[in-house]
Amino acid sequence: xxxALKDRTLKALSLILSYPTRELxxxxxxxxxxxxxxxxxxxxxxxxxxxxxxSLRDDDLYALEERFVMLFDRSRTLSLNLFEHVHGxxxxxxxxxxxxxETYRAGGYDPATSELPDHLPVLLEFLATRPAEEARDTLxxxxxxxxxxxxxxxRRGSAYAAVFAAxxxxxxxxxxxxTVAELLGQADVDPNxxxxxxxxxxESEVLFGPDPNAGCPATRDLLARMDxxxxxxPDVAAE
Numbered sequence: 001x002x003x004a005l006k007d008r009t010l011k012a013l014s015l016i017l018s019y020p021t022r023e024l025x026x027x028x029x030x031x032x033x034x035x036x037x038x039x040x041x042x043x044x045x046x047x048x049x050x051x052x053x054x055s056l057r058d059d060d061l062y063a064l065e066e067r068f069v070m071l072f073d074r075s076r077t078l079s080l081n082l083f084e085h086v087h088g089x090x091x092x093x094x095x096x097x098x099x100x101x102e103t104y105r106a107g108g109y110d111p112a113t114s115e116l117p118d119h120l121p122v123l124l125e126f127l128a129t130r131p132a133e134e135a136r137d138t139l140x141x142x143x144x145x146x147x148x149x150x151x152x153x154x155r156r157g158s159a160y161a162a163v164f165a166a167x168x169x170x171x172x173x174x175x176x177x178x179t180v181a182e183l184l185g186q187a188d189v190d191p192n193x194x195x196x197x198x199x200x201x202x203e204s205e206v207l208f209g210p211d212p213n214a215g216c217p218a219t220r221d222l223l224a225r226m227d228x229x230x231x232x233x234p235d236v237a238a239e
Contacts, residue, residue: 028057
């Protein structure tokens with residue numbers, strides 16, 4: 001089943017946060033046009049997105065791929081898997097993941113990807129098909145994660161920081177300062193320090209099945225909202 005695309009901006013941000021490909025580079029002119037004309041973003045936010053759009057359009061693909069991996073795959077504190085930031089490898093993450101998959105299915109959304117359900121580009125693609133209020137509320141639930149990622153990327157001088165600033169504006173809600181500070185208090189390992197990375201990525205087994213007495217309140221709220229009954233979208237071709 002395919003669902004109608006309601007929000008081209010969320011789809012554009014989903015693509016920008018995806019692994020760089022030739023196809024993505026070819027689409028960057030159109031993606032940049034969508035973002036440049038988004039009235040929900042301030043002029044400054046639209047301007048700050050431009051360097052990343054131009055880089056993804058014009059730079060050497062292998063350099064783009066290396067930059068992406070160094071940022072988002074080798075640094076746990078910059079992971080694009082949202083539950084990583086609130087559940088880590090705990091039992092709660094498995095239950096939250098199952099709930100999110102059920103939400104996607106109820107919305108008639110079947111991600112064509114091998115990424116985990118909580119991968120931010122996957123979530124944004126789903127939200128691009130949902131009513132505006134629902135999408136905005138879900139983004140607001142994750143505002144603290146967006147702000148922590150924005151701050152970490154800004155410290156590294158990464159143009160990707162502008163994407164998370166834009167998501168914060170689209171959420172329409174200020175991130176909780178205490179929660180952001182807690183996230184930023186996690187050790188941020190240099191991705192070039194392989195020994196330190198090995199220590200950080202020492203993983204415990206992920207056990208599926210939620211523990212109702214544990215977990216991050218913000219994420220529980222997000223999932224509680226997303227778990228409410230959703231009427232499947234009609235069978236229409238994506239715009």
